[in-house]
Amino acid sequence: MYRSMLLFLLPIVVVTSCQEDIATEESDLSNVNIPSSLTPYFETFKEKALEYNIAVDYESENVTAEIKLINEGTVAGSCTTNGHDIKHIVIDQSFWSQASHLVKEMVVFHELGHCVLGRGHREDSFSNGICRSIMRSGLGECRDAYIAENRDYFIEELFVVSE
Numbered sequence: 001m002y003r004s005m006l007l008f009l010l011p012i013v014v015v016t017s018c019q020e021d022i023a024t025e026e027s028d029l030s031n032v033n034i035p036s037s038l039t040p041y042f043e044t045f046k047e048k049a050l051e052y053n054i055a056v057d058y059e060s061e062n063v064t065a066e067i068k069l070i071n072e073g074t075v076a077g078s079c080t081t082n083g084h085d086i087k088h089i090v091i092d093q094s095f096w097s098q099a100s101h102l103v104k105e106m107v108v109f110h111e112l113g114h115c116v117l118g119r120g121h122r123e124d125s126f127s128n129g130i131c132r133s134i135m136r137s138g139l140g141e142c143r144d145a146y147i148a149e150n151r152d153y154f155i156e157e158l159f160v161v162s163e
């Protein structure tokens with residue numbers, strides 16, 4: 001029941017979108033680590049995944065990340081992957097410097113959804129216009145409402161895809 005009752009109490013002013021890239025050439029990411037400012041979000045993702053019986057090991061899965069200027073409109077993050085040994089997340093520096101904790105979490109979880117869970121985009125919405133998934137591209141019609149009251153729903157949706 002609560003699934004159709006998502007709240008949108010606060011206007012979400014940060015519009016973020018995402019870029020998915022397929023790694024075409026071998027990039028040497030062996031010296032790239034996960035930046036310490038991203039670590040708490042990666043750890044929370046790992047803990048939440050475990051609640052849904054999904055074991056995440058960034059090291060053995062070759063997940064790398066960096067924060068740098070993307071400079072492409074509303075693109076806040078990207079996941080570049082070839083599906084196995086390259087899983088690289090980039091978070092936009094200017095987005096990161098001004099986003100709230102929850103919006104940062106949404107964007108990091110979104111990119112991990114691509115790079116770690118192998119999920120694609122999902123653009124459908126509830127009748128009130130709220131996106132059903134944080135895996136929305138950010139380029140569609142639906143609106144984000146990743147607020148504290150809705151967080152549990154969106155995290156469940158991320159790990160347990162339901163229609």
Ligand SMILES: [Zn+2]
Nearest residue numbers: 018019020137
């Ligand atoms: Zn995306």
